[in-house]
Amino acid sequence: MNDDRPLVAHVVHRFDTGGLENGVVNLINHMPANAYRHAVIALTEITDFRNRIQHPDVQFFALNKQPGHVLWIYPQLYRLFRQIKPAIVHTRNLATLEAAVPAWAARVPARIHGEHGRDVGDFDGTNKKCQWIRRIYSPFVKHYIALSQDLAHYLNHPVGIGAKRVTQIYNGVDSARFHPATQRQDIPGSPFNDAGLWLVGTAGRMQTVKDQTNLARAFVDAIHAEPSLRECLRLVMIGDGPLRQKSIDILEAAALTGLTWLPGERNDIPDIMRGLDCFVLPSLGEGISNTILEAMASGLPVIATAVGGNPELVLEGRTGHLVPAGNPAALAEAIIKLAQSREKARAMGQAGRQRIETQFSMAAMVDSYQQIYDRMLGRMLRSTGK
Numbered sequence: 001m002n003d004d005r006p007l008v009a010h011v012v013h014r015f016d017t018g019g020l021e022n023g024v025v026n027l028i029n030h031m032p033a034n035a036y037r038h039a040v041i042a043l044t045e046i047t048d049f050r051n052r053i054q055h056p057d058v059q060f061f062a063l064n065k066q067p068g069h070v071l072w073i074y075p076q077l078y079r080l081f082r083q084i085k086p087a088i089v090h091t092r093n094l095a096t097l098e099a100a101v102p103a104w105a106a107r108v109p110a111r112i113h114g115e116h117g118r119d120v121g122d123f124d125g126t127n128k129k130c131q132w133i134r135r136i137y138s139p140f141v142k143h144y145i146a147l148s149q150d151l152a153h154y155l156n157h158p159v160g161i162g163a164k165r166v167t168q169i170y171n172g173v174d175s176a177r178f179h180p181a182t183q184r185q186d187i188p189g190s191p192f193n194d195a196g197l198w199l200v201g202t203a204g205r206m207q208t209v210k211d212q213t214n215l216a217r218a219f220v221d222a223i224h225a226e227p228s229l230r231e232c233l234r235l236v237m238i239g240d241g242p243l244r245q246k247s248i249d250i251l252e253a254a255a256l257t258g259l260t261w262l263p264g265e266r267n268d269i270p271d272i273m274r275g276l277d278c279f280v281l282p283s284l285g286e287g288i289s290n291t292i293l294e295a296m297a298s299g300l301p302v303i304a305t306a307v308g309g310n311p312e313l314v315l316e317g318r319t320g321h322l323v324p325a326g327n328p329a330a331l332a333e334a335i336i337k338l339a340q341s342r343e344k345a346r347a348m349g350q351a352g353r354q355r356i357e358t359q360f361s362m363a364a365m366v367d368s369y370q371q372i373y374d375r376m377l378g379r380m381l382r383s384t385g386k
Contacts, residue, residue: 006087006377007037009108013095015046015060017265018205019290020092020116023147023171025052030174030366036373039084043073043096059084074102081106087377088112091141094119094130100140110376113137114145115155117287118308120209123325124285125154134159143376145169145369147288148309167372170312172365173293175356178270180299180349187275188268190261192234198339199234200303201276203269204291206241211305211326214282216247218331220254226336233339235260238272273298278338278345284325286310293360296352301345303334313360319352 010024028038029052039059040046046062061080065073077099081089088110089103103111122130134155144166146152152168155161186193200219206212219235237247237260244262251257266272273279279295279302286308293313295302302320304310314320321337323330338345 003037005035005037006373007039007084008088008090008373009039009041009081009084009086011041011043011089011091011096011099013042013093014044015040015042015062016049017047019171019287021049022052022290023116024092025049026172026174026362027366027369028058029054030172030362031370035370036088039086041077041080041099043099073098074105077102078106081108088373090114092116094133097134097137097141100137104140110373111140111142112145112372112376113141113143114147115151115287116147117151118209118285122285123209123307125158131158134161141165143167143372145372147171148312150309150312151287167368169365169368169372170360171288171290171293172362173290173297173356173360174362175297178273178294178297180353181274184277185271185274187236187272189263190236190275192236192261193275196232197234198232198277198342199236199275200278200280200335200339201236201238201272202280202282202291203238203266203272204281206237206239206243206247208243209284210239210241210243211282211284212237212239212243213246213250214326214328214331215280216250216260217328218282218335219260220250220256221328221332222335222339223254223256223259225332226340229336229339230259233259233335236272236276237262238264238266238269240265269294270298273300276300277342278303278335280331280335281305281310282325282331283307283310289313293356296349296360297356299349299353301338301348302352303331303338305331315351315355319348319355 041061043063043065046060089108090112091099092114093116100111119130146168152166155166156163204210251260279300281304283305288309292302302314304314305325306322307325316322321334323334
């Protein structure tokens with residue numbers, strides 16, 4: 001039986017735990033099944049993260065690409081595109097932008113590129129090489145999607161992409177899966193489930209851009225600045241990666257491991273969010289953070305660094321606090337402020353949940369993407385006379 005739904009090929013660097021990849025999962029799972037078919041192409045590898053996609057007809061392709069700009073990936077992608085015949089190739093971030101060339105060569109009608117966050121080594125968007133590479137590939141891209149106003153401005157100005165070719169779409173969050181608890185619930189396996197404790201936590205890949213060591217230092221600073229918090233303040237850091245052991249070393253050197261819990265990667269993030277009192281994102285760079293959205297949907301106040309799209313999500317003094325990146329003293333001060341004002345912290349969490357319901361719904365995100373897909377195919381169909 002022929003399936004006449006257009007195929008969208010989502011191209012990512014690696015399909016594994018992460019905010020960008022979670023966005024792909026949400027889009028595929030929540031887009032009406034009768035609208036489009038989907039394939040996920042990872043230039044490197046696909047992990048068990050694929051099991052989060054709920055539709056059984058999604059295709060997966062892992063190309064095992066070596067690091068760097070490798071030309072042999074072009075014919076491999078060209079053959080794949082000719083084989084599966086996508087109507088849309090949707091690349092994401094600089095690491096996959098090169099796939100637009102074989103998509104163009106394979107005559108894929110709509111070629112869309114998404115900017116989800118800052119590149120490693122270019123957290124402020126000033127790297128001329130990154131800008132130059134984007135300009136080189138721009139003739140092969142029909143339309144761009146930026147996840148934040150900050151990223152849209154980056155594409156329009158330093159890179160030089162015309163405003164009509166860029167659409168800004170915020171991530172949506174599953175506000176049914178991520179919802180507040182009537183009272184803080186126990187986290188399975190956590191040593192800190194006593195009702196009198198106040199838990200500050202984070203979740204995500206523990207890698208350089210996320211800067212979890214900054215949070216570890218800030219926790220140490222907070223305890224030293226306010227020794228009375230030793231009785232109630234606890235730190236939960238969920239995730240794995242190179243910064244996990246470095247964070248543990250910082251906490252061990254301060255003799256504070258008894259007040260902290262770093263269990264590694266977990267797959268029960270909604271439950272963990274409902275077991276926290278405050279969420280912290282100490283990143284050096286961000287697009288639009290899924291974990292901030294998930295924390296807000298869970299009714300948590302958020303302390304985040306004032307980078308990328310974070311100030312578009314966290315309203316200073318209303319849904320949380322914004323602090324400078326790489327500044328543990330400022331982060332410690334924000335943690336102390338909320339730990340000592342719990343009613344205010346709860347009110348911030350409630351305001352964050354309300355903001356999710358009115359501005360960051362999953363339905364709004366999916367509808368925006370579908371409108372772009374429909375519009376791009378409509379334009380191409382008219383221009384080719386089909």
